[in-house]
Amino acid sequence: MDRRSVLKVAGAVSAAATALVAMPRLAMAAYSDSAFKAKAAGDALSNLYGANATTPSDQVRLKAPDIAENGAVVPVEVETDMDAESIAILIEKNPSPLALNADLPAGTQAMVKTRCRMGETTNVTAVVKSGGKLYTATKEVKVTIGGCGG
Amino acid sequence: MSGIRVKAKERNGVVDVKSLMKHPMETGLRKDKSGNKIPEHWIQDVTAESNGQVVFSAAFNTSISKDPYLAFGFAGKKGDTLKLSWKDNTGATESVETKIR
Numbered sequence A: 001m002d003r004r005s006v007l008k009v010a011g012a013v014s015a016a017a018t019a020l021v022a023m024p025r026l027a028m029a030a031y032s033d034s035a036f037k038a039k040a041a042g043d044a045l046s047n048l049y050g051a052n053a054t055t056p057s058d059q060v061r062l063k064a065p066d067i068a069e070n071g072a073v074v075p076v077e078v079e080t081d082m083d084a085e086s087i088a089i090l091i092e093k094n095p096s097p098l099a100l101n102a103d104l105p106a107g108t109q110a111m112v113k114t115r116c117r118m119g120e121t122t123n124v125t126a127v128v129k130s131g132g133k134l135y136t137a138t139k140e141v142k143v144t145i146g147g148c149g150g
Numbered sequence B: 001m002s003g004i005r006v007k008a009k010e011r012n013g014v015v016d017v018k019s020l021m022k023h024p025m026e027t028g029l030r031k032d033k034s035g036n037k038i039p040e041h042w043i044q045d046v047t048a049e050s051n052g053q054v055v056f057s058a059a060f061n062t063s064i065s066k067d068p069y070l071a072f073g074f075a076g077k078k079g080d081t082l083k084l085s086w087k088d089n090t091g092a093t094e095s096v097e098t099k100i101r
Helices: A003-026 A041-049
Strands: A054-056 A060-063 A067-070 A074-080 A086-091 A098-103 A111-116 A122-130 A133-145 B004-011 B014-021 B043-050 B053-060 B069-075 B081-088 B093-099
Touching: A041 A086, A041 A098, A041 A122, A060 A122, A060 A133, A074 A086, A074 A122, A074 A133, A086 A111, A098 A111, B004 B081, B004 B093, B014 B043, B014 B081, B043 B069, B053 B069
Parallel strands: A054 A133, A067 A133
Antiparallel strands: A060 A074, A074 A111, A086 A098, A086 A122, A098 B053, A111 B069, A122 A133, B004 B014, B014 B069, B043 B053, B043 B081, B081 B093
């Protein structure tokens, strides 16, 4: 291999590396097994955001029923006034706690509503990522009939 | 007939989106009558685009209820189109386009 082609290869490699580094900047909430299959809420967070240090904040508003008669369909709403980059919902006692991770590009409301399954009475935690930090709100939902199947 | 129902309504510069996606969302924990496990089958990624730009994206776990409901909001205007699409763990995809009202 002469000098010229060595340089070419090196250029291609560095271009590919730059493309890889630039990837997360696309800011897409993509499914990942490591976060969603994690068995503990802390592991799920560290695999998702690379950190699991959280601060409880009353600026994170989590809306969920006190008592859910049917654990198969529990409405959960998360909203915040903070400048949020992403929102995640964790259901602590589920086999895999992380239920949802939403990515919010600039201009998108810091809000998400959905319906979740809960296997048993559990703490539900809303995690808001704002300015690189994680803020949470937690609420206990009592479940009469579990929704994980069986 | 698409399996996604979506409504997008603009008010004061904010588009409110409500959507229902038809999907079994099998957890992989359920068993059928003869005791065999029903394999996992669930929506992993949901993406919303307006005017070719991603305005919202989410990843789901199996703990999202069957026939998932999803609501969110973004800055937009009437008449624009909103495209909502999902992809499940088998690689199947579905998408729908609607006009913002």
